[in-house]
């Protein structure tokens with residue numbers, strides 16, 4: 001490499017609260033009844049791990065950070081090794097959680113029960129910052145994904161954004177509730193959330209986005225958040241695709257038609273697509289198109305993954321992107 005060759009940024013994926021996801025496939029799930037699973041699959045999960053695994057499938061290597069402990073924590077570390085993710089987790093006294101995902105194998109509907117996660121002490125939180133921050137360099141991408149385990153509050157998310165920004169990194173936040181509010185106030189480079197999560201930033205946002213008028217209203221609210229100091233705001237709308245705004249304008253990407261097997265992790269896979277594409281210098285509309293296709297691919301599979309060497313060409317061809325100032329982007 002010459003001195004002038006462009007350097008790829010390093011990706012640091014923070015999933016503070018990883019989990020062993022246990023996915024149970026049940027036909028015609030009946031609440032309040034005894035159900036029998038057709039099969040059960042364990043998988044390393046938590047939003048950060050799903051993001052990093054999907055990025056790896058797309059060709060971007062990343063390091064994963066968060067808190068792990070106990071036998072389930074060991075499982076996460078073993079899986080990181082197997083998946084070739086750089087494991088920079090902080091070891092803690094509590095146990096990594098186990099989350100239950102019950103997929104109705106007839107409808108594809110997923111019912112998810114998330115544990116709160118281990119209690120993190122102040123010293124463990126400090127260890128985490130000491131592990132992450134010295135490794136963050138200018139222009140690196142730091143993604144903050146998923147819930148916080150017990151003992152950490154929204155101030156943790158805000159400090160994460162501030163400290164990584166001070167090191168010149170581009171910080172991307174995908175979390176919810178108070179943590180999202182405080183992280184957004186610390187003005188990250190980008191926010192990616194779903195509609196429900198966006199409503200914690202903009203309570204007047206529509207509950208559902210049905211038509212052009214709803215999309216335009218939402219876009220103007222997203223620009224409002226952007227004007228508070230965030231460069232890029234992306235809101236995913238499930239079957240309605242995704243909207244993204246930056247100073248250059250707004251784009252809406254409609255998803256391809258697919259049969260959903262299990263959409264768990266599709267939002268995380270979407271984020272992986274955005275990070276991979278923006279990290280490789282693609283435009284925001286191009287990145288969102290890849291992300292919508294990747295998220296659709298994830299939903300076609302029984303477990304959150306893209307599978308080795310995913311070919312997203314036909315799914316990308318099934319998307320349509322529209323610049324909301326009326327020009328067609330593809």
Ligand SMILES: O=P(O)(O)OC[C@@]1(O)O[C@H](CO)[C@@H](O)[C@@H]1O
Nearest residue numbers: 019045046047099114146147265
């Ligand atoms: O409690 P969080 O961190 O918000 O969500 C955790 C979780 O439900 O999200 C992933 C799917 O998006 C699963 O791997 C995981 O169990």
